[in-house]
Amino acid sequence: MNLSASPIQSVDHAVLWLLAGFSTITWALGLLKGVQFVRLKRQDRRFLKRFWSASNLPAAAELVDEAPGAAARVAQAGFAALHTAAAPAGDLSHAIDHQDRLERALRQQVQRERRGLESGLAALASIGSTAPFIGLFGTVWGIMKALDGIAAAGSSSLETVAGPIGAALIATGFGIAVAVPAVLVYNYFLRRLKLTAADLDDFAHDFYSLAQKSSFQVIAHPAPRPAAVQRVREAF
Incomplete structure (x- = not known):
C-alpha cells in the first residue's frame, strides 16, 4: 500500500490519497488562518491606538472611515447607527430607540466579524474527527483483501499473514497522523x-459607553457611507 499507486487502483489506495488531500487542506487552512489572525491583530492594534488617542468621539470618527480591521468595522457600524438615529424620521427604522439601535448594530457587527473568523474551522474539525475512521476503513478493507489472498494461497504461516496485515494497518496510522x-x-x-471576539465585545461596550456619555449626539464626521447606513437599516 503506497501513495505512488493510482487512487483508482483499489479502495485502500483511494483512502490513502483522500487522507493525503485532507492533510494538504489542513496545512493550507492553518497557514491561511495564521496569516488572517496575524494581520487582523496588527490592524486592530494600530486602529485602537489611534482611536484612543483621539480627543473626543467626533475626532475619533474622522479616523474610522476606510480604516482596515475588525475593530474599525465595529466602530463604523456604531457611527453609522448614530447617524441613522439622528437623521430625519421617514420610515419605521427611525422609530426604534437610538440606544437600542446602537447596541444592536454593534452586536451584529461583532457577530459578522466572528463568522468571518470562523470560516475554515468547520473543515478542520471535520477532518480531525473523520480522518481516523477513514483510515480504519482502509485498514478493514486491506485486511479483507489480505485474508482473501491468504485463503487463495492456502497458507497461514506468519510470513504469509504478517505482510498483508501490516500493509493494511498503514491506513489507520496515516489517518491518525492526519x-x-x-x-x-x-x-x-x-x-x-474566542480571544478576538472577547476583545471586540470589550471595544463595542466601550464605544457604547462613549456614545452614552456624549448623549448619543450626531457624529458630524465622517458622513457614513450609504452602504453602511443601509446595512444598519436592514438590521431592523
Missing part, C-alpha cells in the same frame, strides 16, 4: 477566535 494536526490547529485557532 487527524492529530487538524485537531491541534482547530483548537489553537478556536482559542484565538
Whole structure:
C-alpha cells in the first residue's frame, strides 16, 4: 500500500490519497488562518491606538472611515447607527430607540466579524474527527483483501499473514497522523477566535459607553457611507 499507486487502483489506495488531500487542506487552512489572525491583530492594534488617542468621539470618527480591521468595522457600524438615529424620521427604522439601535448594530457587527473568523474551522474539525475512521476503513478493507489472498494461497504461516496485515494497518496510522494536526490547529485557532471576539465585545461596550456619555449626539464626521447606513437599516 503506497501513495505512488493510482487512487483508482483499489479502495485502500483511494483512502490513502483522500487522507493525503485532507492533510494538504489542513496545512493550507492553518497557514491561511495564521496569516488572517496575524494581520487582523496588527490592524486592530494600530486602529485602537489611534482611536484612543483621539480627543473626543467626533475626532475619533474622522479616523474610522476606510480604516482596515475588525475593530474599525465595529466602530463604523456604531457611527453609522448614530447617524441613522439622528437623521430625519421617514420610515419605521427611525422609530426604534437610538440606544437600542446602537447596541444592536454593534452586536451584529461583532457577530459578522466572528463568522468571518470562523470560516475554515468547520473543515478542520471535520477532518480531525473523520480522518481516523477513514483510515480504519482502509485498514478493514486491506485486511479483507489480505485474508482473501491468504485463503487463495492456502497458507497461514506468519510470513504469509504478517505482510498483508501490516500493509493494511498503514491506513489507520496515516489517518491518525492526519487527524492529530487538524485537531491541534482547530483548537489553537478556536482559542484565538474566542480571544478576538472577547476583545471586540470589550471595544463595542466601550464605544457604547462613549456614545452614552456624549448623549448619543450626531457624529458630524465622517458622513457614513450609504452602504453602511443601509446595512444598519436592514438590521431592523
